[in-house]
Amino acid sequence: MDTIVGSAFSFKKIRSKIHTPFPNFDFKVKTMIERLKRYQNSWFGIVLSILSCLFIIGTAAPSQAVNDQFAVNQVSITEYQQQAESELIAQNGDSLSKPMKFKRFAAILSGDEIFPNAVPTQASGTLGAVLVDNRLIVRGDFRGLSSPLRDYVADPSPQTNPKVTSAVHIHRGSAQQNGPTVFSLEVIPESNGLNGRVKGNYILTDDQLKDLNSGLLYIDIHTKGFRPGELRGILKA
Numbered sequence: 011m012d013t014i015v016g017s018a019f020s021f022k023k024i025r026s027k028i029h030t031p032f033p034n035f036d037f038k039v040k041t042m043i044e045r046l047k048r049y050q051n052s053w054f055g056i057v058l059s060i061l062s063c064l065f066i067i068g069t070a071a072p073s074q075a076v077n078d079q080f081a082v083n084q085v086s087i088t089e090y091q092q093q094a095e096s097e098l099i100a101q102n103g104d105s106l107s108k109p110m111k112f113k114r115f116a117a118i119l120s121g122d123e124i125f126p127n128a129v130p131t132q133a134s135g136t137l138g139a140v141l142v143d144n145r146l147i148v149r150g151d152f153r154g155l156s157s158p159l160r161d162y163v164a165d166p167s168p169q170t171n172p173k174v175t176s177a178v179h180i181h182r183g184s185a186q187q188n189g190p191t192v193f194s195l196e197v198i199p200e201s202n203g204l205n206g207r208v209k210g211n212y213i214l215t216d217d218q219l220k221d222l223n224s225g226l227l228y229i230d231i232h233t234k235g236f237r238p239g240e241l242r243g244i245l246k247a
Contacts, residue, residue: 098142112141113140113141114247116138117246119137119229119241119243131155132154132156133241147210148212151206151207152205152241155205156236156240157234158199159197159203173194177197179195180227181228182221195210228245229244
């Protein structure tokens, strides 16, 4: 296209030095050059727009997927917290003399949080919890486990812990340490054993309340493929 426009300019330059019996020739050449310029710019703009769109799609798609998953987690957490609040109100409705003061907690579970080595899993989990005084109610779910939940009857821990009654636990510890089991959650698995819901209702001691408010209680889901834990996340206010 540059060659065409250049040739057109050269031709016009030559025509300007000679006499022509066609009075409209220079005007027609000028018009043709302007059209070539316009088409050249249009094609360049189209190509540039296409390349820009491809770049935007390629870079934005992963971020959009992450944002969508985050939004789904947020909805689930809110729903579970509302379920916990409704249950507390229903259980204490007759004895309420003033509005209950809820403190909400949440945990997003992933294999990246497993300590000391992250677990390569596509599974995920979300939990919402509500605290009133020293009473904690937890609701949540897990999705896409790589294998069924660990069976602690057939595959018990080396040290027997009467608090371990399922494969989903609340442990005491920071993000950089593994701690003892404080509570077990009740598990309601789906038929495939890889998805399910969890729930729990607990009365906390003063030390456990302090741990909860300090970010020292975490949820851990143990599976047959990842016995020490496939998903983990800290309960945070």
